[in-house]
Amino acid sequence: MCAIITIIMLGLSIQNLIAHNWLTGATQLIIALGFLLLLINNIYRVKTERSGCDYKGCRVSNWFINLFKKDQ
Numbered sequence: 001m002c003a004i005i006t007i008i009m010l011g012l013s014i015q016n017l018i019a020h021n022w023l024t025g026a027t028q029l030i031i032a033l034g035f036l037l038l039l040i041n042n043i044y045r046v047k048t049e050r051s052g053c054d055y056k057g058c059r060v061s062n063w064f065i066n067l068f069k070k071d072q
Helices: 002-018 024-048 060-067
Strands: none
Touching: 002 024
């Protein structure tokens, strides 16, 4: 849903900027960028939660940690 709204708002923003409706186009562009940031944040949270750690912690990915894992 967030991706659909982002694409629609971005398209409307580009159309308004081409038609020289600067204030409307700029407002829609800001809204589209806000929804894009929400979408990126949601993708990041889902990716980290599926890997088994909290999205606030676990900044280093598991595949990177496994490269330097000690063999005993």
